[in-house]
Amino acid sequence: MKIAILSFYSEKYYRGVETWARNLKKHLSGIQIFSGWQSYNPLLWIKADIVVPANGRFQVLLARLFCKKIVVFGHSGPGADDKWNLWCSPNIFVAFSSPQAAWANKFKLPWTKIIVIPHAVDTKIFQPVNQKVIKNTVLCVASNDPNKRINLVARAVALLPGVELVAVGQGNPVQADWKDIPKIYQQAKVFCFVPWEREAFGLVFLEALASNLPVVTIDDPIRREIVGEAGVFVKNPENISDLAKAIKLALQTDWKDKPRRQAEKFSWDIIAHQYSDLCKSLARH
Numbered sequence: 001m002k003i004a005i006l007s008f009y010s011e012k013y014y015r016g017v018e019t020w021a022r023n024l025k026k027h028l029s030g031i032q033i034f035s036g037w038q039s040y041n042p043l044l045w046i047k048a049d050i051v052v053p054a055n056g057r058f059q060v061l062l063a064r065l066f067c068k069k070i071v072v073f074g075h076s077g078p079g080a081d082d083k084w085n086l087w088c089s090p091n092i093f094v095a096f097s098s099p100q101a102a103w104a105n106k107f108k109l110p111w112t113k114i115i116v117i118p119h120a121v122d123t124k125i126f127q128p129v130n131q132k133v134i135k136n137t138v139l140c141v142a143s144n145d146p147n148k149r150i151n152l153v154a155r156a157v158a159l160l161p162g163v164e165l166v167a168v169g170q171g172n173p174v175q176a177d178w179k180d181i182p183k184i185y186q187q188a189k190v191f192c193f194v195p196w197e198r199e200a201f202g203l204v205f206l207e208a209l210a211s212n213l214p215v216v217t218i219d220d221p222i223r224r225e226i227v228g229e230a231g232v233f234v235k236n237p238e239n240i241s242d243l244a245k246a247i248k249l250a251l252q253t254d255w256k257d258k259p260r261r262q263a264e265k266f267s268w269d270i271i272a273h274q275y276s277d278l279c280k281s282l283a284r285h
Helices: 016-027 036-040 058-066 080-087 098-104 150-157 178-186 203-210 221-227 240-252 258-266 268-284
Strands: 003-006 031-034 050-053 071-073 092-095 113-116 136-141 163-168 190-192 215-218 231-234
Touching (some): 003 016, 016 031, 016 203, 016 268, 036 058, 092 098, 092 268, 098 113, 098 221, 136 150, 136 178, 136 240, 150 163, 150 190, 150 240, 163 178, 163 240, 178 203, 190 203, 190 240, 203 215, 203 221, 203 258, 215 240, 221 231, 231 240, 258 268
Parallel strands (some): 003 031, 003 050, 071 092, 136 163, 136 190, 190 215, 215 231
């Protein structure tokens, strides 16, 4: 079976979508990634058995016009973009969480099937450090985009004496090759990321948990499903005092291996089977 993933920014950026596409190709056979303007040229991927337009909007419409079987993943999160993607009538819409699936069911057309396959993490690459981290370092891995709200984390950490923030990602002081990211997680004590509520998932949460870092994040159904009992949730992260208290609590709590055990529920060894079942299901119909 030939699967074409259309990912415009692959090989240029290593954000959530691009990392997801790269990992999917690594764990499933028959996948080819079309990046750049190739992702908008149907002549290159029209003969694929399944087409996955990862960037949404016009890309989804293009795939729908030229291909029999298309699968859309909810990378955009609940909002206008994924409404459009659902209205383009994909054969299957894959939500990354059950709350996202419930939202998608409100806007899908009758013949589109909604299923849930969460993001996955390679627990062999992202692992806890063998020795105890001494410095009180809070890590945030995200692009410096207003919707990621890294500024709130910076303001909260500034209220905590002896605590240091390391912000990694596009537009931040620290730039890192994706191959170096696992080591960066190992140098932190707590992971803090408080995106807006329309954030579809947050693969970085799984990377942090796999590194046995407790997570401080927003209190919403999606993040509850990802983090479980391995972190501290904040109702309103714009209340900087409350966010600082949550970070302090995470630093002071003995989490043992709770974050790592939560991440193992999302390991590629488990999730890859769900992708395989999806492909087999499409092949039969």
